[in-house]
Amino acid sequence: MTDLRYDIVFNGQIREGFSVDEAARALSKRTAGSEERIRKALTKQHHVFKHDVAEGDTDRYVQQLFAAGVIVDAVLVTESTTSPTDLSSSSADGSGGISDTKDDSGPRDQPQKMYFQFHGNGAEYFKIWIVNICLSIVTLGIYSAWAKVRNKRYFYGNTTLDGSSFEYLASPITILKGRIVAIIVFGSYAAVNHFYPIVGSVLALAFMILMPWVMVRSFAFNAFYSAYRGVRFRFNGTYGGALAAFVGYPILAAFTLGLLAPLAYKKQVYFFAGNHEFGQSRFEVDASTRDFFIAFITGFCASLVAALVAWIIGWVIGVAGLLAALTFYLCTFVFFAVLLTNLVFNNLTLALNQFTGEYELKSYAVLFITNTLGVICTLGLFIPFAKVRAAKYKAEHTGFIAGTNMDEFIAARQESSRAMGEELAEVFDWDFGI
Numbered sequence: 001m002t003d004l005r006y007d008i009v010f011n012g013q014i015r016e017g018f019s020v021d022e023a024a025r026a027l028s029k030r031t032a033g034s035e036e037r038i039r040k041a042l043t044k045q046h047h048v049f050k051h052d053v054a055e056g057d058t059d060r061y062v063q064q065l066f067a068a069g070v071i072v073d074a075v076l077v078t079e080s081t082t083s084p085t086d087l088s089s090s091s092a093d094g095s096g097g098i099s100d101t102k103d104d105s106g107p108r109d110q111p112q113k114m115y116f117q118f119h120g121n122g123a124e125y126f127k128i129w130i131v132n133i134c135l136s137i138v139t140l141g142i143y144s145a146w147a148k149v150r151n152k153r154y155f156y157g158n159t160t161l162d163g164s165s166f167e168y169l170a171s172p173i174t175i176l177k178g179r180i181v182a183i184i185v186f187g188s189y190a191a192v193n194h195f196y197p198i199v200g201s202v203l204a205l206a207f208m209i210l211m212p213w214v215m216v217r218s219f220a221f222n223a224f225y226s227a228y229r230g231v232r233f234r235f236n237g238t239y240g241g242a243l244a245a246f247v248g249y250p251i252l253a254a255f256t257l258g259l260l261a262p263l264a265y266k267k268q269v270y271f272f273a274g275n276h277e278f279g280q281s282r283f284e285v286d287a288s289t290r291d292f293f294i295a296f297i298t299g300f301c302a303s304l305v306a307a308l309v310a311w312i313i314g315w316v317i318g319v320a321g322l323l324a325a326l327t328f329y330l331c332t333f334v335f336f337a338v339l340l341t342n343l344v345f346n347n348l349t350l351a352l353n354q355f356t357g358e359y360e361l362k363s364y365a366v367l368f369i370t371n372t373l374g375v376i377c378t379l380g381l382f383i384p385f386a387k388v389r390a391a392k393y394k395a396e397h398t399g400f401i402a403g404t405n406m407d408e409f410i411a412a413r414q415e416s417s418r419a420m421g422e423e424l425a426e427v428f429d430w431d432f433g434i
Contacts, residue, residue, distance in 0.1 A: 004055045004076060004077075005052045005054065005055070005076075005077040006053045006054075006055065006058050006074040006075060006076055006077060007050065007051055007053070007074070007075050007077055008048065008050040008053060008058070008061045008062065008072050008073075009046070009047070009048055009049070009072055009073050009075045010041070010042070010044070010047045010048075010049055010065075010070060010071075010072045011045065011046055011073065012046065013070075013071040014042070014070060014071065015066070015070070015071055018069030018070075023042060023068055023070050024038045024039035024042055026067075026068035026069055027064075027065065027068035027069075027070060042070065049065065049072060051077075052077060058074035059352070062074055063352050066354075067286070067349065067354065112401070112402045113356075113400070113401045113402075114161065114399070114400050114402065115395065115396060115398065115399050115400070116159060116161050116395035116398050116400065117159070117160045117161075117395050118158055118160075118388075118391045118395040118396075119158045119159075120154060120155065120158035120388050120392075121388060122385030122388045122389070123385075125154060125384045125385075125387065125388050126381075126384040126385065128150055128151070128154055128384075129151075129383070129384040130384075132144075132146075132147035132150060132151065133147075135147070141179075144179070145172040145173070145176035145179060146172040148172070149168065149170060149175065152168040152170075153167075153168045156168040156226070158391075159391070159395060161228070164228065164229045166226065166227065166228050167226070167227040167228070168226060169225045169226070169232075170221070170225035174221075178221075189204075189207065209247070211246070211247075212239055212245075212246055212247060213239045213242070215242050216235075216237050216238065216239055216242045219235040219237060219272065219275075220235040220236075222235075223235035223276060223277075228410075229410045230410075231279045231410060232279075233276060235276050236275050236276075236277065241275070244267065245264075245267040245270075245271040245272075246271075249263060249264035250264050252264065261296060262289070262292040262293045262295070262296040263292070265340070266287070266292040269285060269287075270285055273285050273344065273348060281350055281351040282350075283348060283350050284348070284350075285347050285348055286347045286348075286349065287347035291343055291347070292340075292343070295336075295340055296336075298335070298339060299332065299336045299339050300332070302335050303328050303332040303335055304328070306327050306328070306331040307327050307328035307331065309327075310323045310324045310326075310327035310328075311323065311324035330368070333368065334361065334364055334365045337364060337368075338361050341359050342357035342358070342359050343357070344357065345357030345398060351403075351404075352404050353400060353401060353402050353403050353404070354401045355398065355399065355400055355401075356398070356399035356400070356401065357397070357398060357399075358397045358398070358399060359397050363393070364393070367390065370389075371390065
């Protein structure tokens with residue numbers, strides 16, 4: 001059988017949202033090539049990045065370039081005179097979509113961009129929400145485990161990607177067992193703290209050290225009982241990783257008066273997202289510490305400017321302090337939500353597939369303000385409508401670039417998921433219900 005060989009060919013196409021400089025910078029980080037040399041190659045309308053690549057290695061090069069913002073084709077080797085830019089020294093496994101052509105007859109499937117969709121509506125969810133509250137009160141909280149399952153199944157079942165919805169598979173009984181344990185533990189702590197405050201202070205420190213383990217347990221439970229097209233998610237974070245991300249780095253940020261808050265947030269994002277898997281494919285985040293610092297500084301400065309403008313306006317009408325405080329709170333929440341959500345999703349990948357975050361300041365601010373006013377003006381009755389509106393916005397502004405055929409991708413994960421399913425099923429037999 002003939003061993004087919006391919007050239008990795010660039011035809012001047014840069015991914016939407018990337019500039020030549022950004023693509024060159026990103027690709028330079030992933031390879032041993034100099035940024036200047038790569039930038040020069042990207043200014044050409046035709047360039048061969050790699051000659052004579054074995055068929056089994058083409059995807060690695062194509063996806064690496066795509067993740068950096070460069071769209072290339074894998075073309076069956078013919079006579080070529082262009083000098084390649086060698087990427088063979090790259091140690092990155094890359095991620096992102098693929099624009100891949102492996103024969104002269106035409107291209108294979110191009111990367112397909114799709115959006116999540118949420119099909120629920122506020123009136124429908126209101127009925128579930130109000131029944132959950134009433135039954136939880138009547139049963140002194142026992143029904144809250146069933147309420148959690150009903151809520152999650154409603155939002156999972158109404159969230160779709162590529163025509164298929166997500167599933168929440170947990171049983172209320174498993175959640176109830178965890179909640180009973182949690183109530184006993186925290187109830188005992190409250191009693192001890194009331195009668196023996198010194199012992200309570202020691203226990204509070206112990207709880208702070210124990211909390212990362214509880215978080216890991218909860219993340220693992222929720223992941224295992226979440227599925228898409230029959231494939232379960234997994235969470236492989238460790239206690240040590242959670243302790244560092246959610247206790248160590250926040251303490252460090254506090255001691256530096258918040259200067260290291262972006263680093264602490266990055267560690268938490270990397271721990272949570274980077275330890276999740278779909279089937280046996282791991283999610284990866286590729287944002288740098290510099291990216292998080294830029295987002296934090298941008299959001300904070302924008303909030304200060306907005307608060308200053310509000311203070312000046314308020315000074316004229318006599319409510320400067322209140323107006324400035326409210327504006328600062330509103331802008332801080334909106335700016336950080338938009339900047340950080342987009343930062344994380346635009347750097348999140350799953351195997352050859354890439355996510356995109358497309359939150360917008362104006363539309364998200366309108367959503368946040370109207371939801372807040374709706375909840376306040378209705379004394380909380382608007383909460384289910386606000387949750388549905390938020391879920392719909394998140395779905396419509398989160399993209400998924402499928403770098404491979406979705407049916408083939410899911411089929412491969414179904415095989416690995418079946419192999420591990422029965423083995424892990426008994427491990428997650430109860431949950432703290434966080």
